[in-house]
Amino acid sequence: MLELKNISFTVGEDAERKTIIRDLSLTIENGKFVVITGPNGSGKSTLARIIMGIEQPCEGKILFDGQDITALNITERAKLGISFALQQPVRFKGIRVHDLMQIAAGKKLSINDACDYLSEVGLCARDYIDREINSSLSGGELKRIEIATLLARKTKLSVFDEPEAGIDLWSFQNLIRIFENMRNEIKDSSIVIISHQERILNIADEIVLLVNGKIKKTGTAEKILPELVGTSAAVDACERLK
Amino acid sequence: MLNLDAIQQRILAEVADLHEVPAGAYNFRVNSKLAGRHTTANIDIISKDNGSGIDIFIKPNTKNESVHIPVVVSATGIKETVYNDFFIGDNCDVVIVAGCGIDNCGSHDAEHDGIHRFYVGKNSKVKYVEKHYGSGDGTGKRILNPVTEVYMEEGSSMEMEMEQIKGVDSTDRMTIAELKDDARLVVKERLMTHGTQFAKSGYQVNLNGKNSTADVVSRSVARDTSNQTFNARITGNAPCSGHTECDSIIMDEGKILAIPSLEANNVDAMLVHEAAIGKIAGDQLIKLMTLGLTEAEAEEQIINGFLR
Numbered sequence: 001m002l003e004l005k006n007i008s009f010t011v012g013e014d015a016e017r018k019t020i021i022r023d024l025s026l027t028i029e030n031g032k033f034v035v036i037t038g039p040n041g042s043g044k045s046t047l048a049r050i051i052m053g054i055e056q057p058c059e060g061k062i063l064f065d066g067q068d069i070t071a072l073n074i075t076e077r078a079k080l081g082i083s084f085a086l087q088q089p090v091r092f093k094g095i096r097v098h099d100l101m102q103i104a105a106g107k108k109l110s111i112n113d114a115c116d117y118l119s120e121v122g123l124c125a126r127d128y129i130d131r132e133i134n135s136s137l138s139g140g141e142l143k144r145i146e147i148a149t150l151l152a153r154k155t156k157l158s159v160f161d162e163p164e165a166g167i168d169l170w171s172f173q174n175l176i177r178i179f180e181n182m183r184n185e186i187k188d189s190s191i192v193i194i195s196h197q198e199r200i201l202n203i204a205d206e207i208v209l210l211v212n213g214k215i216k217k218t219g220t221a222e223k224i225l226p227e228l229v230g231t232s233a234a235v236d237a238c239e240r241l242k
Numbered sequence: 243m244l245n246l247d248a249i250q251q252r253i254l255a256e257v258a259d260l261h262e263v264p265a266g267a268y269n270f271r272v273n274s275k276l277a278g279r280h281t282t283a284n285i286d287i288i289s290k291d292n293g294s295g296i297d298i299f300i301k302p303n304t305k306n307e308s309v310h311i312p313v314v315v316s317a318t319g320i321k322e323t324v325y326n327d328f329f330i331g332d333n334c335d336v337v338i339v340a341g342c343g344i345d346n347c348g349s350h351d352a353e354h355d356g357i358h359r360f361y362v363g364k365n366s367k368v369k370y371v372e373k374h375y376g377s378g379d380g381t382g383k384r385i386l387n388p389v390t391e392v393y394m395e396e397g398s399s400m401e402m403e404m405e406q407i408k409g410v411d412s413t414d415r416m417t418i419a420e421l422k423d424d425a426r427l428v429v430k431e432r433l434m435t436h437g438t439q440f441a442k443s444g445y446q447v448n449l450n451g452k453n454s455t456a457d458v459v460s461r462s463v464a465r466d467t468s469n470q471t472f473n474a475r476i477t478g479n480a481p482c483s484g485h486t487e488c489d490s491i492i493m494d495e496g497k498i499l500a501i502p503s504l505e506a507n508n509v510d511a512m513l514v515h516e517a518a519i520g521k522i523a524g525d526q527l528i529k530l531m532t533l534g535l536t537e538a539e540a541e542e543q544i545i546n547g548f549l550r
Contacts, residue, residue, distance in 0.1 A: 052532055054528055054532075073531075074528060074531040074532055075531045075534060075535060075536050075537070078531065078532050078533060078534040079534050083532060083533075084532045086525070086528075086529060086532075088525075089529075090523070090525045090526050090528075090529040092526055092544060092547055093461075093489070093547065093548050094461075094546075094547030094548045094549070094550040095543065095544070095547035096547075099543070099547065100533075103530060103533050103534075103535060103543065104533045106534060132547075149533060153533065153534075
């Protein structure tokens, strides 16, 4: 269980000071699939980065399974069982897909083991295992590899920042299947997704609507979604192309 | 047979991946003396009359054979210049492994300057691997100043892997290549400097023949207060194509000067150069830390991958 208690986050100094997250409290129960949505600039990505420890809140506390992790760094949180899929995956010269999968799994992986994770995200291990994670990979391929690293980590809390961005419509269905499998496979695991895709919002146990760094509404998909459809907090795939 | 002490064996493993006497031809030089030599029906190794080095003769049509010529310097105060000439006949396909390791526990500098000249016959294929390594905790410097010259006949190809990752205090290396028609040269250089080390690497590649190609790629990491200079020039004197790339990671208070340059003397010469210097990207560290690595472990993975 993850508990955010009275979290605030600001950037800049003095007159330039801007509040991104204001006095936000949120609990992610075990076994839940929570989607955080909201208009651009509402603080969604910042909140995800605060959970992983990439950004430090200026006020408030973060508890993970009852333990205060506010002062812990990224590595320590990762080791406790939090993982994070970046909105824009990183490229590495010379590091291969196999290397990254092994770092994620924390152990040696055979080609077959790596294949299990890569095929889940629709990549053929044979074609990708020895590829470098460099600019020869497309944005969509990187995004899928990013998701595969979280599958290999098998942590109790997985945070995805806009996982659907750059992924084509064919794999959208698979993406949803992946989230469902993750929940079923890891006992008591919870998944937090930053997204404004209606189709992802649809499968959420709980939707959190963030506006100007504050939670405006929270509740089940049945309750919240009808109010969001048509707003920038819930768009269908084609809407974004218009 | 070889009679090497533990330090010498360790250096040999570092520079030539050798844990035992290799198959094929070899010439081991340890502390300025011949420590072992083996020749084959196709590969002959002969000491130069004036004692300044060796000549290696590879007969035409020699395929799938290898030559190892490692050098170990484990005594302090040695300063030597060695000339090794490789005469590779036509239509060969061979692997040449050179490498020099210095272990200097003393207070005097130890220096090995190897001058390697390759005469590559028509349509021959050569893979050349060279590793430089230094160790020892003495105050004497470990110095390596290699010069490599490559003369390539029509249709020949040469792939050079040159690596210096650890322990060499000062290096000033120069590689010169002359390519005839359809010759192909690929160079992969990997360099890491730390402490107060200094490394200079220069290339002059002359594409003289029609359809000759060269690809010179250097990746380097400068840590601590070390200093590097990379100076690569490709000259196109015929319809040819050349590419040089220098990609560096700078850390701590390292200094790097990259001077890739191109010279075209023919309208159909197609030449490209690229150079990039930068520190390890913050988001690369973050990504690996989210996978459970510490910052130091993440840095190590990034550098290992980069220098692969």
